[in-house]
Amino acid sequence: MEHEELDDFERELKVALERRPAPPSLKQRVMVRRGQRRRPRTTVIWMRLAATLLIVALLGGGLRWGLQQREEQRQGEEARRQVMTALRITGRALNQVNSKLAAHNHGGE
C-alpha cells in the first residue's frame, strides 16, 4: 500500500519534471517584455540628462548674472569716482575765483 503511494508520487513528479519544448511564441513575448522594460530606463536617462542640463544652465545663468552685476558695480563706482573728481576740480577752481574776488574786495576797501 505504501509502495503504491510512492509510485503514484514518483509518476506525478516525473510528469511534472518532464522536459517540454517552449511554446514558439515565448521567445517573442520575452523579447517584447524586455523592450517594454527598457523604455522606462531610457526615459529616466533622458530625464536625468535634462535635469543636469537645467542645473548647468541655472548655474551658468547665475554666474553670468553675478559677473554682470559685478561689472556694473565696478563701472558705477568708476562713474561715481569721476563725478567726485570733476566736482573737486570745479570746487578748486571756484575756490580760486572766490579768493581772487575776496582779495579784490579787500584791496578795494
Add this chain to the structure above:
Amino acid sequence: MEMQKRLLYLGAIVLCGTAMAAAQDSPLPLPPAVEKELAAKASNVTEVTLGKNMLGFAAKFMNGKDEDEAATRKLIEGLQGIYVREYEFDKEGEYSMEQIEQLRKYFETSEWSPIVRERERKNHETTDVLVKLVNGESQGMFVLEAEPKDLTIVLILGPVKVEDLSRLKGLGGLSSLGDVQKDIKPVKKGGGE
C-alpha cells in the same frame, strides 16, 4: 546715370549723418584742436567727461545716507553733462593767450553771461565764470581759470542751483560758489585791465 546720381545722393546723406552724429558725440563743446594742443603740451592732464546718461548711472551708486553724496546725487541728477579739463604744465608759456581767447570766444554767445571776468597781467592769470541763462534760469556754468602753469576748464550743462552746490561742504570750494555769487558785481575786470 540715374543710378550714379542716386548713389551720390545716398553718399551725401550718409556723410551728413556721420558728421551730425560726430558733432553730437563731441563731448565738450570746445574747439577740439585747442583741446588737443593743450593736452599735447601738458605734463599732467585730467579729463572728465560725463554725459547725462553717465551722470544718471553714477547717481545710482551714490549712497543716500552720506550727506555729501546725497547732495551730489541731487545736484547731478538734473544735469545734462559735466565736462572738466585740467592741464598742468612743467613750465610757463606752454599755452598761448590766443588759445585761451579761442576757448573764451566759444562761449561768447547771447545765452552765456559773464559773471566774473578777471585779468591779471602781472601774474599772467585770467579768470572767467560764465553762466548760461535760459528764461532767467541758470542752465549751465563755464569756468576758465588760467594760471601760468595750470589751466582749468569746467563746463556744467543743465540747471545749476547755487544752493545745491553750496551744500557740498565736503567738496572744498564748491560751497564757495554761494560766496562767489554773493561777491559778484557785474563783470569784474581786475589787475591789468
